[in-house]
Structure formats: structure tokens, C-alpha cells
Amino acid sequence: MKYFEAEPRALPEGIDYGDHIVATYYGVMPRDMIAYYVAPFLAVEQSTGTWTPVPGETPEVRAKHVAKVIGIYEVPQWEFEVPKEVEERTYVIQIAYPYRNIESQIPMMLTAVVGNISMGGKIKLLDIYFPKVYTDGFKGPKFGIEGVYKALGVEGRPLLNNMTKPCTGYPCQVGADLFYEAARGGCDVVKDDELIADMRFNRVEDRVKAYMALEKRVYEETGEHTLYAVNVSDSIPKMFEVAKRAVDAGANCLMVNYLAVGLPALQALAEDPDINVPILAHMDCAGALYESHYSGISSHLVLGKLPRLAGADVVVFPAPYGKAPFLKDRFLACADAMTYPMHGLKPTMPMPSGGITPQMVPTAVADLGPDIMIGSGGGVHAHPMGPAAGARAFRQAIDAAMQGIPLEEYAKDHQELAAAMGIWTGVFQETKA
Amino acid sequence: MKYFEAEPRALPEGIDYGDHIVATYYGVMPRDMIAYYVAPFLAVEQSTGTWTPVPGETPEVRAKHVAKVIGIYEVPQWEFEVPKEVEERTYVIQIAYPYRNIESQIPMMLTAVVGNISMGGKIKLLDIYFPKVYTDGFKGPKFGIEGVYKALGVEGRPLLNNMTKPCTGYPCQVGADLFYEAARGGCDVVKDDELIADMRFNRVEDRVKAYMALEKRVYEETGEHTLYAVNVSDSIPKMFEVAKRAVDAGANCLMVNYLAVGLPALQALAEDPDINVPILAHMDCAGALYESHYSGISSHLVLGKLPRLAGADVVVFPAPYGKAPFLKDRFLACADAMTYPMHGLKPTMPMPSGGITPQMVPTAVADLGPDIMIGSGGGVHAHPMGPAAGARAFRQAIDAAMQGIPLEEYAKDHQELAAAMGIWTGVFQETKA
Incomplete structure (x- = not known):
């Protein structure tokens, strides 16, 4: 391994952050493996070289294209010397990849920073820093938080999104009835469940036409608009055709299962000028x-930074209060990655979801602030007084949270909230580990 | 949880395998969690229902669309009763998803069988059984093993594929020189490394034109054809445009980083009638x-069954002899998934890769048979007598393996093989765990 020992290393000050993508990894190595040798080996593998020196990997090629190790940080666990019984040591390693190797696209970026490293054993991608030259090649969210609020004519409070339940298997008319109930109850957004898309038993175009007609009716009745996020996830190119037909049929929002179709497909949809509606990424x-x-990619990248880069206006992600085991730290990191400054890309609206009840709304607002979308499926549709009442219960919880009034108090003269609190107290425990 | 106890369960005999997709999971649960409750809950979650009963999930919806648990098998570890100190128990669980919920597309299939379950803690997807009605909606590999052999006019022996090294950072002419050397030495296929695609410093079209001119020259010199697998991985739709331009410029093979671009993008490329060349999936x-x-998707699905379904003619996957830690069991399972009967889809050619040297060829042939593609980058380009000799060493190893002659013996009058064996004996140990 001598070949790789020194050259592809540089101090952080030795690279230009303006033209490097920096990946941060968590690595676990056998006690006697020397990270100072292994890390440069990885950097070479993921840029110009391979496991054995090759003649074409000249100093000129290296100078411009080799990735450089800019940090090797052992997680301190021992003093002076590593105890004999220790089998593994833990590191955080940073590697800087020249932008010119990758350019502004997602597939080659993933290939460089995850790529073959993903098969290398105990190494996990913790973070990716993108230089402006990289993000400048992306349009990012077309609407972002502000655009989603504007599309609805709402501001200053969490939006309420209802996932239609049952998830799948219902005909268009049943979905339309559920849409109407949820919308008139006060859901700002109604989305398909991720388990239904353009199916033979229930077509996207039919749903869009039926639901959007009801959207008008609800607006006339309540003065509130509703976005219908119709799921266009499908094979390529059919997904793009379905999306265009949906928009032509009057859809005011699209939804896509972005990891099932692939991030590049989400990006293509989001950056298509004909798709002039917000995109909700599931x-x-x-x-x-x-x-x-030990392996894979951290959740704040998968659920935050990457879909934002690809143009998601809203990202659904698991709430630590709900049914998925998800640490609150990671929940906060995901929302952060959707919203922190990122070279001028618009922020993506965080949509905590998965077993949410009205009781959890004040906590979600305390955790993430008001510029969020609360996702609820069963919490709306299983309300004992029906889905419209289920929606009202959530809107009451949102109002209470925004006014700083405890739910128990607010529920005294808000019967839908009171009913919800009666049945769903303590159904989930916040995940502790 | 009582609601979910019984109804979404069926004996294996109670479902029609002709219209269900069956997913097999590995699950680890706390000692006191009752798999007979949890598994139906998962089946409901991933089809019609959610964490709380909803009125729209009627018996009619359930009858046609609910997923059914068809097997709950605890991995036997104790007799009579579970010891008190045991904290977790391990299960294999099978769930059958109605085809009508999914139809013949990859994204909705992944959403159903992996989808939200992926975030549910210790549950890993071990296998997916596809009914014929599902695979009938896919074209699968256009060429397959037979078509790749035919494109080269070769049969009955492993093909040799050289990954151009350095991986990236070289201008077109340097790549062309390396192509020429590798091809005239006897590489049947030369592929771009996954780290280079259509880059500003080296364009796909330029490479195709330059390499294909040399392909002709090599054919005149040696009588052997060479496929050049040019990497078209990119954003969508650019990837499809680059692929078409490559084919128009004379490309005889394409390559795609199929997980970085997404399986649906690979499928779209493979099923495009204008792309009439084999596709190598990296x-x-x-x-x-x-x-x-504990989580994710088994390697034989990721590296075998799924890319085959999406139409990959060749799939690169890690050899247990090389640089990635990969168990031989899984290696064999991957190759199996590429080639076993699958409702008439053509078999995909397995391409073991990653630190392969000529010494490993007989083992690879013993493991997988002769209908494989041997991938070697550094093993060709770092040969002490140059890349053409590096290619010859591999071809000699292939000849020896096919004739059942030990390499040490064959090397006696094959100097390139002898030279390779001199430097690369025992560089990697087969991964044991």
C-alpha cells in the first residue's frame, strides 16, 4: 500500500472548497489497520486509480483529478495506547473530490462519493458538502416553502396534509369522496398514498379531474384552496407522460416516490418547465x-439534502413521534438539511409523517417551527366523527399550537380535537433509541 | 393491534401465485413481540391500511387488495420455551402482494415490498418472487448471454472485460491508446470506469468515434471484435440523449451506473428500440x-434479479477473490439470480470484478462456469510488460482454465501469464466473513 501513503492527502487548507465536493465518512477499522494508509487508498479508488499502480495514472492526471484526504479523525476512546483487547477503532474521514470529475449531476456524484466505497465494509457516508459551482447546475425546488404557501394563499402556520386512506384498492369515486371530506374539513393538501399511482383500477387523470372539480367546490364553500398531490411514480418515460397529462388535466401538485423512481427522475420532473406545480417527494x-x-448514507442526506438538490418542494420524512423508529436528532437534522442556506437553492418544506395524531402537533411545531406540513392519514380518516372532523381536529391543534394554548385547554370548546384526544392519547411513544 | 390479527393472513395455498408478488423478509423482534400480530400489521401497512382502522378500508377493498402473510417462520434457537435472558428473536416472514396493486413496473413494486417497511427497524428484504404476469410487462435483457457472445462472434469461454485505468481524468487520446492496447492484447470488451461519463474534459461521442476506429483496426490485425462499453450515466433526460448520440456515432455497447441513475432509467434505456446494443450495468x-x-435489500436482488428485470445484459458484481468484502455464498447467489429461469427473460451475463488477477480465473470458472465476463482493470493495465501483455495473460489464464491445465504449468510457456503470476500471487485473500 506504500504507493498510496502520502500523495493523495492534503490539509483542508490545501484544497479549494470552491471546486471540490467534500464527503465525510464514518469508518470502522480493525485495530491494526492504519487509517493514514487506508483513507488515501479510498480517495484514489474513487477518483483516478485502482488497487495497483497503473502507468496512465500520471502526475498530471493526479494533479487535476485525484481525490484528496483532508481529514482523518479517530474518535477518541483511549489514552496513550489502544488497549490490547480492542478489536476495532472508529474514524471520521473527509475526502475532497474535484468538481471537474463529477460536474453538476447526481449520478456521477453518487458514483464518486458512495459508489464502490459502499461495498467496502464498515464505511458510511455521513455528509456531503457541495460547492456553489456544483449546486449552480441545479434548479432546486421550483416553489420551496414560500411558493407552497403562496399556491395556497396561506402563511404563518403549519399546513395540514392528508394521505388518502385506504392506501390503495379504491375506485376513483371513493377517493373523491375522501378528498372532499378531508378538504372541506381543512386539509390544505390531500395526497395519494405512496402505494397508489396510475393504476388500471384508478387512473391518475380520472382522479385529477374528479378531485380538482371538488377542489373548486370546497373553495366556494370554505374560501380555502386545496392542493391535490397526485402520485405519478411509474416506469420511465411513462412517469413523465403521466405527469404532463395530470398537469394538463388541471393537477395543482404532483407527488413522486423519489427513491423508487430514482433521484435523477425526480430532478427531471422538477426541472421540467412544463411542470409548473409543486412536487411532493415521498x-x-x-x-x-x-x-x-455501518454502511449506506445518513438519513439527513437521503431525506433532506439530496431530494432538495433534486428539486423537491416538500419531503415526507418520519416523525420520531410516530410509527417508525427514528431518533429525534436525525429528525431535526433532516429538517435542517431541507432548509439551511445552500447556495441560494430554495428551502424544501419538511413534512413529518407516519402515525401522526393531533396531540403531536405542538411538539412538531416546537421542534421545527411553523413552516412545516403536518402529514396525517389515519389520524384524519379514522376520526370517530368522520374525516372532515378529523381534519378540523388537526386544524384546531395547529391553531392551539400557534397561539401557545395547551391542547387540553383548547379541546374544551373544540369538540373534534377533544374527540381525537379521547381516543389517541399515547398510541405511540417517542422513539428513545 | 387486535384489528390486524387474523384477516390479512392466508396459508401459502390460499393465494394464487400467478397474481401475487411474494416478498420474503428477515425480521428481528423483541422477545415479547408477537410475530403473528406484527407480520399482518406490515402486510396491511404495505397495501390497503394504516396504523389505525379507517372506514374506507372496506371488506371489498381488503378482499381484492390487501397483502397477505403467507409464512411466519421463527429461526429455531430454543426448545420448549425462550430463555429469560433472550432479548430478540429472529424470523423469516413471507408476504404476498396482489399484482393488481403494483402492475408491471419497478417503482411501485419497490414501494410495496421495500417502501415504508425499510424504515421499520430490523427488517431486511431477502427475496422477491415475481409471477409471470409481472415479468411479462418487462422486456428484460435484449441480448443476454447468448446475444453478447454473438455480438463478439465468440462462444464457449469466459469473455475478458477491461476497465480503463486510470479511472478518470485522462483525455480522449490517452483512453484511445489504452483501448487499443487492451483490445489488441485480447480483451473482448473494454469498458469505461464507472467514474467517467460524458465529461467536459473527455466527451462520450469523442471516445466512441476514436475507440471504434481502433476497434476496426484491431479486428483487421487480430480477427477479434471488441465491444466498447461507453458510460452514459448522467442526469435525465441527458443520459438518453447521450446514449442515442453514442449509438449514432457507432457505439457497439453502452454502460450505465444503474443504481446511481435508478433502475427505471436503466429499464428505459434497455427497452428503447433505438438502443440496439448490449448494456453493461455497473x-x-x-x-x-x-x-x-438488519436492513435494506439482499445483494442477489440488488446485483442480480433487479438489474436483470430492468434489462441489463451484463452486470458487474464484486468477486469474493478481490478487493471488496463479499461472501462467496452471496457471490454465487448473485450469479444465480442473473441466470436462473425467470419466466423466459434472457439471462444476464455475470461479470465478477474488483481486484481480479489472472490467478483467480480458474476459480471464477469453477464457481460460475464458462459463460461469464471476467472484469479486470489494474490487472491488465499494470502488467509489467504493458496492457496488451496484461490482456494476453488473462486470455492465457482463460485458455488454461478451459483446458483444465493448472496455471503454474500453463505459465511455463506463456510468458505474459508467468509475469502476472510473478507479481500478483496472493494480493487478496478470499473473504472469509
Whole structure:
């Protein structure tokens, strides 16, 4: 391994952050493996070289294209010397990849920073820093938080999104009835469940036409608009055709299972000038990438930074209060990655979801602030007084949270909230580990 | 949880395998969690229902669309009763999803069988059974093993594929020189490394034109054809445009980083009638999905069954002899998934890769048979007598393996093989765990 020892290393000050993508990894190595040798080996593997020196990997090629190790940080666990019984040591490693190797696209970026490293054993991608030259090649969210609020004519409070339940298997008319109930009850957004898209038993175009006619009716009745996020996830190119037909049929929002179709497909949809409606990105399959302790990609990248880069206006992600085991730290990191400054890309609206009840609304607002979308499926449709009342219960919880009034108090003269609190107290415990 | 106890269960005999997709999971649960309750809950979640009963999930909806648990098998570890100190128990669980919920497309299939389950903690997708009605909606590999052999006019022996090294950072002319050397030495296929695609410093079209001119020259010199697998991985729709331009410029093979672009993008490329050349699918990013013990998707699906379904003619996957930690069991399972009977879809050619040297060829042939493609990058280009000799060493190893002659003996009058064996004996140990 001598060949790789020194050259592809640079101090952080030795690279230009303006033209490097920096990946941060968590690595676990056998006690006697020397990270100072291994890390440069990875950097070479993921840029110009391979396991054995090759003549074409000249100093000129290296100078411009080799990735550089800019940080090797052992997680301190021992003093002076590593105890004999220790089998593995833990590191955080940073590698800087020249932008010119990758350019502004997602597939080659993933290939460089995850690529073959993903098969290398105990190494997990913790973060990616993108330089402006990279993000400048992306349009990012077309609407973002502000645009979603504007599309609805709402501001200053969490939006309420209802996932239609049952998830799938219902005909268009049943969905339309559920849409109407949810919308007139006060859901700002109604979305398809991720388990239904353009199916033979229930077509996207039919749903869009039926639901959008009801959207008008609800607006006349309540003065509130509703976005209908219709799921266009499908094979390529059919997905793009379905999306265009949906927009032509009057859809005011699209939804896509972005990891099932692939991030590049989400980006293509979001950057298409003909798709002039917000896009809601659904998280399914995300756990397959982020759940491993030792491998894969951190959740705030999978659920935050990457879909934002690809142009998601809203991202559904698991709430730690709900049915998925998800640490609150990671929940906060995901929302952060959707909203922090990112070279001028618009912020994506965080949509915590998965077993949410009205009781959890004040906590979600305390955790993430008011500029969020609360996702609820069963919490609306299983309300004992019906889905419109289920929606009202959530809107009452949102009002209470925004006014700083405890739900128990607010429920005294808000019967829908009171009914919800009666049946769903303590159904989920916040995940502790 | 009482609601979910019984109804979404069926004996295996109670479902029609002709119209269900069956997913097999590995699940680890706390000692006192009752799999007979949890498994039906998952089946409901991933089809019609949610965490709380909803009125729209009628018996009619359930009858046609609910997924059914058809097997709950605890891995036997104790007799009579579970010891008190045991904290977790392990299960294999099978769930059958109605085809009508999914139809013949990859995204909705992944959403159903991986989807939100992926975020559910210790549950890993071990296998997917596809009914014929599902695979009938896919074209599968256009060429398959037979078509790839035919394109080269070769049969009955492993093909040799050289990954151009350095991986990236070289201008077109340098790549062309390396192509020429590798091809005239006897590489049947030369592929771009996954780290280069259509880059500003080296364009796909330029490479195709330059390499294909040399392909002709090599054919005149040696009588052997060479496929050049040019990497078209890119954003969508650019990837499809680059692919078409490559084919128009004379490309005889394409390559795609199929997990970085997404399986649906691979499928779209493979099923495009204008793309009338074999497609080589590169494995990078695969480990992020398969490496976890507890979560994600088994490697034979990620590297075998799924890319085959999406139409890959060749799939690059890690050899247990090389640089990635990969168990031989899984290696064999991947190759199996590429080639076993699958409702008439053509078999995909397995391409073991990653630190392969000529010494490993007989083992690879013993493991997988002769209908494989041997991938070697550094093993060709770092040969002490140059890349053409590096290619010859591999071809000699292939000849020896096919004739059943030990390499040490064959090397006696084959100097390139002898030279390779001199430097690369025992560089990697087969991964044991």
C-alpha cells in the first residue's frame, strides 16, 4: 500500500472548497489497520486509480483529478495506547473530490462519493458538502416553502396534509369522496398514498379531474384552496407522460416516490418547465439506504439534502413521534438539511409523517417551527366523527399550537380535537433509541 | 393491534401465485413481540391500511387488495420455551402482494415490498418472487448471454472485460491508446470506469468515434471484435440523449451506473428500440442497499434479479477473490439470480470484478462456469510488460482454465501469464466473513 501513503492527502487548507465536493465518512477499522494508509487508498479508488499502480495514472492526471484526504479523525476512546483487547477503532474521514470529475449531476456524484466505497465494509457516508459551482447546475425546488404557501394563499402556520386512506384498492369515486371530506374539513393538501399511482383500477387523470372539480367546490364553500398531490411514480418515460397529462388535466401538485423512481427522475420532473406545480417527494425505500449503523448514507442526506438538490418542494420524512423508529436528532437534522442556506437553492418544506395524531402537533411545531406540513392519514380518516372532523381536529391543534394554548385547554370548546384526544392519547411513544 | 390479527393472513395455498408478488423478509423482534400480530400489521401497512382502522378500508377493498402473510417462520434457537435472558428473536416472514396493486413496473413494486417497511427497524428484504404476469410487462435483457457472445462472434469461454485505468481524468487520446492496447492484447470488451461519463474534459461521442476506429483496426490485425462499453450515466433526460448520440456515432455497447441513475432509467434505456446494443450495468452504490445485516435489500436482488428485470445484459458484481468484502455464498447467489429461469427473460451475463488477477480465473470458472465476463482493470493495465501483455495473460489464464491445465504449468510457456503470476500471487485473500 506504500504507493498510496502520502500523495493523495492534503490539509483542508490545501484544497479549494470552491471546486471540490467534500464527503465525510464514518469508518470502522480493525485495530491494526492504519487509517493514514487506508483513507488515501479510498480517495484514489474513487477518483483516478485502482488497487495497483497503473502507468496512465500520471502526475498530471493526479494533479487535476485525484481525490484528496483532508481529514482523518479517530474518535477518541483511549489514552496513550489502544488497549490490547480492542478489536476495532472508529474514524471520521473527509475526502475532497474535484468538481471537474463529477460536474453538476447526481449520478456521477453518487458514483464518486458512495459508489464502490459502499461495498467496502464498515464505511458510511455521513455528509456531503457541495460547492456553489456544483449546486449552480441545479434548479432546486421550483416553489420551496414560500411558493407552497403562496399556491395556497396561506402563511404563518403549519399546513395540514392528508394521505388518502385506504392506501390503495379504491375506485376513483371513493377517493373523491375522501378528498372532499378531508378538504372541506381543512386539509390544505390531500395526497395519494405512496402505494397508489396510475393504476388500471384508478387512473391518475380520472382522479385529477374528479378531485380538482371538488377542489373548486370546497373553495366556494370554505374560501380555502386545496392542493391535490397526485402520485405519478411509474416506469420511465411513462412517469413523465403521466405527469404532463395530470398537469394538463388541471393537477395543482404532483407527488413522486423519489427513491423508487430514482433521484435523477425526480430532478427531471422538477426541472421540467412544463411542470409548473409543486412536487411532493415521498420517502419510501429511504430506510434501505440510511438504517445501517455501518454502511449506506445518513438519513439527513437521503431525506433532506439530496431530494432538495433534486428539486423537491416538500419531503415526507418520519416523525420520531410516530410509527417508525427514528431518533429525534436525525429528525431535526433532516429538517435542517431541507432548509439551511445552500447556495441560494430554495428551502424544501419538511413534512413529518407516519402515525401522526393531533396531540403531536405542538411538539412538531416546537421542534421545527411553523413552516412545516403536518402529514396525517389515519389520524384524519379514522376520526370517530368522520374525516372532515378529523381534519378540523388537526386544524384546531395547529391553531392551539400557534397561539401557545395547551391542547387540553383548547379541546374544551373544540369538540373534534377533544374527540381525537379521547381516543389517541399515547398510541405511540417517542422513539428513545 | 387486535384489528390486524387474523384477516390479512392466508396459508401459502390460499393465494394464487400467478397474481401475487411474494416478498420474503428477515425480521428481528423483541422477545415479547408477537410475530403473528406484527407480520399482518406490515402486510396491511404495505397495501390497503394504516396504523389505525379507517372506514374506507372496506371488506371489498381488503378482499381484492390487501397483502397477505403467507409464512411466519421463527429461526429455531430454543426448545420448549425462550430463555429469560433472550432479548430478540429472529424470523423469516413471507408476504404476498396482489399484482393488481403494483402492475408491471419497478417503482411501485419497490414501494410495496421495500417502501415504508425499510424504515421499520430490523427488517431486511431477502427475496422477491415475481409471477409471470409481472415479468411479462418487462422486456428484460435484449441480448443476454447468448446475444453478447454473438455480438463478439465468440462462444464457449469466459469473455475478458477491461476497465480503463486510470479511472478518470485522462483525455480522449490517452483512453484511445489504452483501448487499443487492451483490445489488441485480447480483451473482448473494454469498458469505461464507472467514474467517467460524458465529461467536459473527455466527451462520450469523442471516445466512441476514436475507440471504434481502433476497434476496426484491431479486428483487421487480430480477427477479434471488441465491444466498447461507453458510460452514459448522467442526469435525465441527458443520459438518453447521450446514449442515442453514442449509438449514432457507432457505439457497439453502452454502460450505465444503474443504481446511481435508478433502475427505471436503466429499464428505459434497455427497452428503447433505438438502443440496439448490449448494456453493461455497473454495481456502484449497491453496498448502500445490501450491506446491512438488519436492513435494506439482499445483494442477489440488488446485483442480480433487479438489474436483470430492468434489462441489463451484463452486470458487474464484486468477486469474493478481490478487493471488496463479499461472501462467496452471496457471490454465487448473485450469479444465480442473473441466470436462473425467470419466466423466459434472457439471462444476464455475470461479470465478477474488483481486484481480479489472472490467478483467480480458474476459480471464477469453477464457481460460475464458462459463460461469464471476467472484469479486470489494474490487472491488465499494470502488467509489467504493458496492457496488451496484461490482456494476453488473462486470455492465457482463460485458455488454461478451459483446458483444465493448472496455471503454474500453463505459465511455463506463456510468458505474459508467468509475469502476472510473478507479481500478483496472493494480493487478496478470499473473504472469509
